[in-house]
Amino acid sequence: MKLTTIRFAGSAALCASLALAGCGGGSGSDPESQGQVVDGGTFTLALGSDPGNLDPQSSAATALFTVTQLAYDTLVGVDTASGEIRPQLAEKWSVAGTTVKFTLRKDVTCADGTALTPKVVADNVAYVGDPKNKSPFLGTFLPAGAKAAADDAAGEVTLTLAAPAPFVLNGLASLPIVCPGGLSDRKGLAKATAGTGPYKLTEAVPGDHYSYAIREGYTWGPNGASTATPGMPDTVVVKIVENPSTAANLLLSRELNAAQVTGPDAQRLDKAGLFAARTTGILGEQWYNQAKGHATSDPAVRLALTQALDLGQLRTVLGAGQATPPTTLTVLEPLACPGGKLADALPAHDPAAATEALKKIAGKTLTFAYPTTGGSAATAAAELAVQQWKAAGITVTPKAQGGDALNQTLFGTGDWDIAWAPVNVNSPDQVVPFLSGPGVPDGTNFAGIHNADYDASVKKASGMAGAAGCADWLAAETALVKAADVVPFANQQIATYGVKARFETPGQLIPTSIRMLDR
Structure with missing residues (x-):
């Protein structure tokens, strides 16, 4: 099991480096003032970590979620301005209680030329829905217990839910659909693509770059987007650039067309007047390993470790003065439940209370994992946190890790006590599997959280349609934060900077929004 962080974001996560990346809003400076649209060419995008296994349903890590958008589509999309559900692979849909019906477009083809049929969609649901396959999208983008039936003659897929799911369409808007070739050869998906998306993978050099070629005849993108639109690049090259300062330098030297950059490096790019598409994400979010045998399994210890920190100072350092206080656990636009005050x-x-309470674990050394994708600002913030814990009498060993390594720590080895891993989504039901239910390896509750107040509020909210349950969703999140089960402490406008190109980044960069410019 893996999750995404905000570049985590993916997804941010996506979104992050460790963050589930959904559909959100993006904005940027006026691209027309930076040049005229030119057709074709190569668009070079930097990623802060390698996506690893390219199977789009194997991980929610932001790096993978980002490249997945190039080669795969979803049943529906979400309008970034209004939050309304829009057509994509499905041209029509209906939701009635626990029955969701989709009518597929008839002109959709996979990159290998095969047609997308309702049976293919149903097979995708069956794969993600089978707990044995350990897809992190089960319970996140696809409700647990959902079953799909295909009617190829009518071009319809009927999804039967085990229980009402208030934001089911929002979740499916982030579930990539794999074509038959990939479904029959899952191992092959690790280094290849099998989707209906606007691009197809042509070269994979792990740790260095991934190259994608445009597909002719693609007309079923978000809001009817087509690869025939002038300005779309013929080739997309995704380069792995782990150091944000290096990515900023490559942008300024015009060796990159796009990169997500935060912290002090973002400030110098702003001063240079670069185009920037922005979206709000959780930048700082702290978790505790509640598994048996860890000092952080004790609620009093978790509370004390939180009280030892000056979260306002950490927010300032991590966000280079640009971060804001947390609001909800679901901040990607368009928000399903706005208005939170976490x-x-x-x-x-309360350093004094923390010092007293932490005497019970005196002599223990705790392991603190955090992502390298935040660059120098993340390192400085992590060092400050370690100093504040030391002042409270606790020794904490920091471990800076790249996205793939951090995912392995959280979902594999379990060798951590404290972690910074922002999870970014846009509807509260999508984050439930990370906050309750089975822990790893059986589920995605990597911190092993069991909060009865959260579970009760979630149960109540899940029985209501859409936004009608928002008050209970927000109450659920509040219960977690008060108990220090999860500690969000910094939000920020995350910028993806562009040179000789414009694009939109609602949570993730939208490939069909890319327009190459002459300068």
Whole structure:
């Protein structure tokens, strides 16, 4: 099991480096003032970590989620301005209780020329829905227990849910659909693509770059987007650039067309006047390993470790002065449940109380994992946190890790006590599997959280349609934060900078929004 962080974001996560990346809003400076649209060419995008296994249903890590958008489509999309569900692979749909019906477009083809049929969609649901396959999208983008039936003659797929799912369409808008060739050869998907998307993978050099070629005749993108649109690049090259300062330098030297950059490097790119598409994401989010045998399995210890921190100072350092207090656990636009005030629920900074409470684990050394994708700002913030814990009498060993290594730590080895791993989504039901239910390896609850108040509010909210349950969803999140089960402490406008190109980044860069410019 893997999750995404905000570049985590993916996804941000996506979104992140460790963040589930959904559909959100993006904005940028006026691209027309930076040049005229030119057709074709190569668009070079930097990623802060390698996506690893390219199977689009194997991980929710942001790096993979980002490249998945190039080669794969979803049943529906979400309008970034209004939040309304829009057609994509499905041209029509209906939701009635626990029955969701889709009518597929008839002109959709896979990159190998085969047609996309309702049976293919149903097979995707069966694969993700089978717990044995350990897809992180089960319970996140696809409701647990969902079953699909195909009617190829009518061009319809009927999804039967085990229970009402208030934001089911929002989740399916992030579930990539794999074509028959990939379904029959899952191992082959590790280094190849088998999708209906606007691009097809042509070269994979792990740790260095991934190259994609445009597909002719693609007309079923978001809101009817087509690869025949002038300005779309013929080739997309995704380069792995782990250091944000290096990515910023490559942008300024015009060796990159796009890169997500945060912290001090973002400030110098802003000063240089570069185009930037922006989306809000959780930048700082702290978790504790509650598994048996860890000091952090004790609620009093988790609370004390939180009280030892000056979260306002950490926010300032991590966000280079640009971060804002947390609001909800689901911040990607368009928000399903806006209006949260999680900053008010955070345990207050109380070094004296923390020092007293932490005496019970005196002599223990805790392991603190955090992502390298935040660059120098993340390192400085992590060092500050370690100093504040030391002042409270606790020794904490920091471990900076790349996206893939951090995922392996959280979902594999379990060798951590404290972690910074922002999870970014846009509807509260999508984050439930990370906050409750089975832990790893049987589920995605990597921290092993069991909060009865959260579970009760989630159960109540899940029985209501859409936004009608938002008050209970927000109450559920508040219960977690008050108990220090999860500690969000920094939101930020995350910028993806562009040179000789414009694009939109609602949570992830939209391939069909890319337009190459002459300068």
